[in-house]
Amino acid sequence: AQSVAQPEDQVNVAEGNPLTVKCTYSVSGNPYLFWYVQYPNRGLQFLLKYITGDNLVKGSYGFEAEFNKSQTSFHLKKPSALVSDSALYFCAVRVQAGTALIFGKGTTLSVSS
């Protein structure tokens, strides 16, 4: 079955430190990869996507993600975390255009001051 795994329920980092939120996937073919962020009681906001090309994708709010095909991973990163980055982060894949997104379970990021 096709799936997305976010192995960490929660990631804790201090403000100013780099952060990584992990995502691995198990789907056939060459999927499209996404990261979304959700603040409490809000909808999902798009952060970035990988379609093809450069393995390092830059997105909103200083976030970036590294695609690794051999490891089937798409980890979200930021060089210097902010307290305002604290939120729930979802990794998602789309196998092909027109099919539904497959979401991971989400990772709560907590940035302390």
Place this chain on the structure above:
Amino acid sequence: SQTIHQWPATLVQPVGSPLSLECTVEGTSNPNLYWYRQAAGRGLQLLFYSVGIGQISSEVPQNLSASRPQDRQFILSSKKLLLSDSGFYLCAWSVKGQISEYFGPGTRLTVT
């Protein structure tokens, strides 16, 4: 630019009562539309998706139904709510042939 609206923002309903949640998209035509449920603050589950008026696909069997009476309107309904229907309901849309999906602000449903 395109926008997506959901209402109501919050809803508290007793068990056994009916439900109607509405989603509309502006600034685009013939979108793909989706309903997701998020339980306990995480874990998005796709409930329904629609590729056109009157065309609804259900991902999981459940107490809910969906309808698309107009091109940019997507409605989630139930005849009798269960406690397990509580959650955060998100509507989303995408352009046909494109891969990005955009989410609405969500509706928090509490069944008491």
